[in-house]
Amino acid sequence: MRPDVGVIGGMGPDAAILFLHTLTGMTKVASDQDHLDVELLQHCSIPDRTAYILDHTQPNPVVPILDDVRELNRRQVQVIAIPCNTAHFFFDEISAASEAPVLNMIDLTAAHVAELVPPGSSVGVLGTRGTISSGLYQHALEAVGLHALNPSEAVQHDVDTLIFDQVKANQPLDRDLYMSVLERTMQAGAQIALIGCTELSVPEHAFAHDYASVDALDVLARATIVRAGGTLKL
Template sequence: MRHFFSILGGMGTMATESYIRILNQRTPAKQDQDYLNYILVNHATVPDRTTYLLDHSQPNFLPDLLEDVQQQNLLKPDFMVMVCNTAHYFYDELAAASDVPLLNMPQETVKALQKRYPQAKRIGLAATAGTISSQVYHQYIAAAGLTEVDPTPAIQEKINRLIYQSIKEEQGAVDATLYHEILADMMHQLNVDVIILGCTELSLAQELAPNHQYPVADSQSIIADRTLELALKLRQA
């Protein structure tokens, strides 16, 4: 297979399914052959990212992802994309191990946010506790001259409940009321200009419950657009 890319997914599986669905829906296709060539690595047994980042005595997820990258190197894709925000804690190590470009979801999200919301200054980050504590987004937000605003403990509890109890435990079921409540809390309690959806489960919530008025920068939607742009460009090369 020529001109294909590799997707490092399965963190979690239902969120990865959302990425694939969005990517395919946005591909300009009128016949089978118009869709993109890709290999999906749905590595569902990767240790929980947040569990490790909050407690380094727990299983580290880096070795599993390094193995995935090394396996995909043998297949010679054009590029790789990893559809898990929290896993980007080890982006530098994984990019160094890859023989091809590895797209950077947090970096691409902040770049897209700046274009869509040029007046935004206070950026709310809705994400896993692991992403928040390890500051996965911080360097990109700070480099853009923006202010990162993290959830309060009460809001983080709601985010955790939506990610783990609603979506992960219920196989992709989204509590739309809870999702919209989280967005409202962040906008009104934290006085932010825009909210980054910095977890792919939150991106799934946005896909299935988009009927709200709050400005969001959806990381998975953004990386799907970047994937599509790059794949189509390389196909024409």
């Protein structure tokens, strides 16, 4: 059996599960058999990405990620998706190691945001300190004529709490804290909030709100379905 999609997950597990849930929910089907065949490598033991990006003496997560890339290629998947924004710090290395195309969630999301707001708009990027400090979205947004607005230290602190102390720690999600993060991002001048961490996609999917936002996880799910030959449920 040649699977349509390979997913490198576990970074963290809830994010990968939400990605699969979004993928199946966005696929037009009448029965099980119309869904894409997916293989998920949910290796939660992959070392923390942010810890390594901020301190290169920490264990390097790209080592097990490259093992997973080779495994999915051995299984002859048609396309690889990695529902972890921070892991895209290693994108060039990952892509070079893969025969199957690897979708770039960062570039796909920047291109999608450029369809939603006027050129020159400020985009409030919300993500881990690893994603922010590496300038992943800053570079991608500049390339499409947009301006990345990084979080203040106070907002980043609350983003860290949501990501590490709530989603990754299997604790209840604080709706008010998430709304406050979005509110302060807009107050700082963002025309739109970019949910640039798949852990933040968890509260983003759980809580309805009226802030303008785009979720990188949703962009990746849509792109995955189209590239793997599935039909989008529009």
